[in-house]
Amino acid sequence: MITLEVDGRSIEANAGETILTALKREGIHIPTLCYMEGLPPSGACRICVVEVDGAPNLTPSCSYPVAEGMKIRTSTQKVIEARKTIVRLLLSNHPDDCLYCSRNGKCDLQKLAQDLGIRRRLYHGKKTSRPMDVSSPAIIRDPEKCILCGRCVRMCEEIQGVSAIDFIGRGSRAFIGTAFDEGLNVSSCINCGQCILVCPTGALSERSYLNEVTAALADPDKMVVVQHAPAVSVTLAEEFDIKAGKDVDGQMVAALRRVGFDRVFDTSFSADLTIMEEASELAQRIKTGGVLPMMTSCSPGWIKFVEQFYPSLIPNVSTCKSPQQMMGAMIKSFFAEREGLDPSKIVSVSIMPCTAKKFECTRPEMAPNNIPDVDYVLTTRELGQLLHMFGIDLNAMDEEEADTPFGERSTAGKIFGASGGVMEAAVRTAHYLLTGKELPGLEIQPLRGLKGAKELHIEVDGLKIGAAVVSGMGNARVLLDQVCDGRDDLQFIEIMTCPGGCINGGGQPLGADLDAVRARMKMLYKIDREEDVRVSHKNKWITRLYDEFLGQPLGELSHRLLHTHYSKRDDLLQ
Amino acid sequence: MTDTGIDLILEKHSGAGRDALIPILQQVQAEKGYLSRETVARVGKHLNLPASKIYGVATFYNQFRFHPLGKYHITVCRGTACHVKGSGKVLDMAMKQLKLKPGQTSRDRMFSLEVVACMGACGLAPVVNINGEFHAKVTPQKLAMIIDQCREEELTNAEG
Ligand code: SF4
Ligand code: SF4
Ligand code: SF4
Ligand code: FES
Ligand code: FES
Numbered sequence: 055m056i057t058l059e060v061d062g063r064s065i066e067a068n069a070g071e072t073i074l075t076a077l078k079r080e081g082i083h084i085p086t087l088c089y090m091e092g093l094p095p096s097g098a099c100r101i102c103v104v105e106v107d108g109a110p111n112l113t114p115s116c117s118y119p120v121a122e123g124m125k126i127r128t129s130t131q132k133v134i135e136a137r138k139t140i141v142r143l144l145l146s147n148h149p150d151d152c153l154y155c156s157r158n159g160k161c162d163l164q165k166l167a168q169d170l171g172i173r174r175r176l177y178h179g180k181k182t183s184r185p186m187d188v189s190s191p192a193i194i195r196d197p198e199k200c201i202l203c204g205r206c207v208r209m210c211e212e213i214q215g216v217s218a219i220d221f222i223g224r225g226s227r228a229f230i231g232t233a234f235d236e237g238l239n240v241s242s243c244i245n246c247g248q249c250i251l252v253c254p255t256g257a258l259s260e261r262s263y264l265n266e267v268t269a270a271l272a273d274p275d276k277m278v279v280v281q282h283a284p285a286v287s288v289t290l291a292e293e294f295d296i297k298a299g300k301d302v303d304g305q306m307v308a309a310l311r312r313v314g315f316d317r318v319f320d321t322s323f324s325a326d327l328t329i330m331e332e333a334s335e336l337a338q339r340i341k342t343g344g345v346l347p348m349m350t351s352c353s354p355g356w357i358k359f360v361e362q363f364y365p366s367l368i369p370n371v372s373t374c375k376s377p378q379q380m381m382g383a384m385i386k387s388f389f390a391e392r393e394g395l396d397p398s399k400i401v402s403v404s405i406m407p408c409t410a411k412k413f414e415c416t417r418p419e420m421a422p423n424n425i426p427d428v429d430y431v432l433t434t435r436e437l438g439q440l441l442h443m444f445g446i447d448l449n450a451m452d453e454e455e456a457d458t459p460f461g462e463r464s465t466a467g468k469i470f471g472a473s474g475g476v477m478e479a480a481v482r483t484a485h486y487l488l489t490g491k492e493l494p495g496l497e498i499q500p501l502r503g504l505k506g507a508k509e510l511h512i513e514v515d516g517l518k519i520g521a522a523v524v525s526g527m528g529n530a531r532v533l534l535d536q537v538c539d540g541r542d543d544l545q546f547i548e549i550m551t552c553p554g555g556c557i558n559g560g561g562q563p564l565g566a567d568l569d570a571v572r573a574r575m576k577m578l579y580k581i582d583r584e585e586d587v588r589v590s591h592k593n594k595w596i597t598r599l600y601d602e603f604l605g606q607p608l609g610e611l612s613h614r615l616l617h618t619h620y621s622k623r624d625d626l627l628q
Numbered sequence: 629m630t631d632t633g634i635d636l637i638l639e640k641h642s643g644a645g646r647d648a649l650i651p652i653l654q655q656v657q658a659e660k661g662y663l664s665r666e667t668v669a670r671v672g673k674h675l676n677l678p679a680s681k682i683y684g685v686a687t688f689y690n691q692f693r694f695h696p697l698g699k700y701h702i703t704v705c706r707g708t709a710c711h712v713k714g715s716g717k718v719l720d721m722a723m724k725q726l727k728l729k730p731g732q733t734s735r736d737r738m739f740s741l742e743v744v745a746c747m748g749a750c751g752l753a754p755v756v757n758i759n760g761e762f763h764a765k766v767t768p769q770k771l772a773m774i775i776d777q778c779r780e781e782e783l784t785n786a787e788g
Contacts, residue, residue: 217678223687233679234665234694242678 056122073115088203089116104128144201146179155256162254189237192245192412200257206249215528218243246355246551247409247560260409263430270401271314280315281381282405284322285471285556288577292563293438294448299573304453319460324381325467326590332374333483334607345369347544352376354414355551365622373617382427383615388603403430405437407559419618433561464593465582472575473525473555474501477548482589489515504554520544526553633659638674662693695733698740700778703757707746715754721768725775
């Protein structure tokens with residue numbers, strides 16, 4: 055511990071940490087633009103400057119380490135003026151489009167201008183005019199709103215290992231773009247939306263399908279069915295200014311009915327279904343000498359990633375559709391049949407923590423006979439917006455339950471929302487399938503937590519099982535390279551596109567730091583701890599679905615409805 | 629896809645790191661006249677660099693083209709001397725006549741337009757170079773005429 059003086063007050067700090075981190079703990083908020091939690095500082099924007107006694111110039115707090123006896127002043131005239139100048143310069147060529155901007159009210163740049171009291175334009179720069187990139191089914195880019203902070207580029211390259219975007223050109227004409235300045239849809243972008251989460255402005259946003267969904271809700275000839283993913287109920291409250299970590303499952307179901315959805319289903323149900331199929335597939339691969347390690351297939355960003363960058367590992371990927379697509383397929387088959395409805399009369403909407411799901415539902419394999427299993431995907435953020443649009447106060451809702459037959463879930467399906475959850479759910483069921491007994495204690499601590507790579511080596515009934523869990527495609531690369539180099543102690547790998555899993559998905563509420571993501575995660579495990587049905591194979595509606603409709607896991611009908619295939623793609627060459 | 633020209637260049641740089649990027653791109657451009665998607669992807673595989681990064685670096689320098697040269701490659705000088713003598717208007721005319729921006733090539737691959745800084749012929753300013761041939765003291769009108777001539781030439785070629 056070392057001691058500093060901040061604005062005349064003495065505070066304690068850890069040796070080696072930056073001024074910014076030390077101040078944050080003290081409740082002193084220093085604005086940042088280019089800084090990214092967990093990555094080395096780039097020091098590009100200088101909005102975070104403070105005055106340090108003895109230093110000739112203002113000091114960027116995000117990159118400068120604390121030192122014993124250091125005297126810091128955080129809000130002197132000089133500091134405030136410097137920050138104002140930076141924001142004024144950033145605004146000098148900005149489109150001033152706040153009213154029509156996807157970030158209105160949630161924009162870091164807007165907030166900075168507001169906080170610093172900037173009320174008029176001082177500098178008149180030449181406005182850059184660059185077309186929006188609306189080519190992607192998931193991500194919209196509006197380069198005119200970009201302030202070139204570089205966070206999206208670092209996210210895409212350093213965390214996600216994709217590098218779909220980079221700085222193009224130089225000087226005043228520099229911008230963020232793809233290779234050959236083409237649409238994101240033909241780039242290597244995996245639609246993860248992590249760049250949206252770190253963008254301080256409206257330059258990046260999800261493609262919204264709210265208009266399509268509200269039109270469907272207003273159409274009396276359509277039955278509009280909605281499913282919500284495991285990680286949505288633990289984050290939606292944040293769209294209503296409630297601190298991260300609250301579960302609003304029941305209120306959300308009520309709100310969805312108020313908005314006019316005819317049926318509300320829980321994607322955690324089809325997560326249970328995924329476990330039944332996937333655990334059976336794993337057992338079969340192990341028994342018949344199939345390709346191992348098997349890799350999970352629920353995260354569509356990862357699927358595009360493997361198709362592009364590791365096509366040789368495609369045979370390792372489970373053929374199971376993702377829970378969203380399994381639910382979609384069941385809605386347009388079993389459910390449609392049960393209701394006596396033509397599938398084309400059903401509009402299937404899903405609420406996802408994810409932007410890549412928007413891409414996934416457009417994949418041709420996901421639309422048998424040209425009828426898509428899922429018609430529209432809304433992110434958690436868009437659901438928040440929809441509820442605000444319809445004047446619904448989530449907090450005022452009384453809890454309601456999801457509809458049968460796809461509304462009941464085990465908590466194993468629920469913990470899919472956190473990195474490690476799919477593996478834990480699968481191990482619970484695999485243990486039962488292999489031994490006829492439940493896994494003692496059920497909880498598998500080594501697979502939990504926000505670490506990017508986790509492993510578990512256990513013996514079940516004399517069978518050695520090596521399981522690995524990675525999240526974030528940069529972490530995935532490390533493990534996949536090991537597998538390509540012949541590592542053979544693993545049978546099953548869970549891969550999630552977003553760091554930490556769906557609780558930190560690209561469609562989740564903005565502005566969440568690591569603590570917020572941890573709070574979301576804790577809530578999922580709390581739900582798991584407190585409920586009775588904690589394994590997928592005990593979900594009685596799953597059993598009924600197999601009895602009444604599907605037959606066996608991996609059976610003929612399962613294969614047609616619940617499994618898919620992948621193919622190598624050369625998007626980077628297009 | 630195999631391309632011996634590119635293969636030879638990459639062979640010369642086997643085991644090379646990122647600092648070889650610029651020399652490789654220069655040699656590829658010298659060989660092919662421009663950097664195509666395919667060549668950028670090949671170079672990317674060779675150096676283990678993503679295509680976006682290569683494109684980013686290549687656009688940082690002014691020397692790289694991303695479209696094949698047209699049959700008539702028109703270079704307008706924007707150096708100081710030429711600028712003073714009105715090369716800006718000449719360039720505007722070229723862009724209007726050809727419906728191209730600098731760095732682009734027409735769909736029919738007939739024309740490509742490029743801008744350079746000083747061709748070392750300042751006495752002749754403003755200077756335009758077409759397929760290696762210098763045109764001196766070019767006015768917008770004169771350039772329009774030259775472009776028309778190129779087009780007519782093509783028509784007669786096509787008929788003959
Ligand atoms: S990016 Fe922010 S400041 Fe710019 S128009 Fe949008 S809301 Fe306003
Ligand atoms: S969505 Fe993901 S892959 Fe696509 S540009 Fe953003 S960070 Fe990169
Ligand atoms: S798009 Fe957003 S994150 Fe990327 S550089 Fe621009 S402002 Fe920063
Ligand atoms: S946030 Fe510190 S320099 Fe940008
Ligand atoms: S400035 Fe044009 S030739 Fe020198």
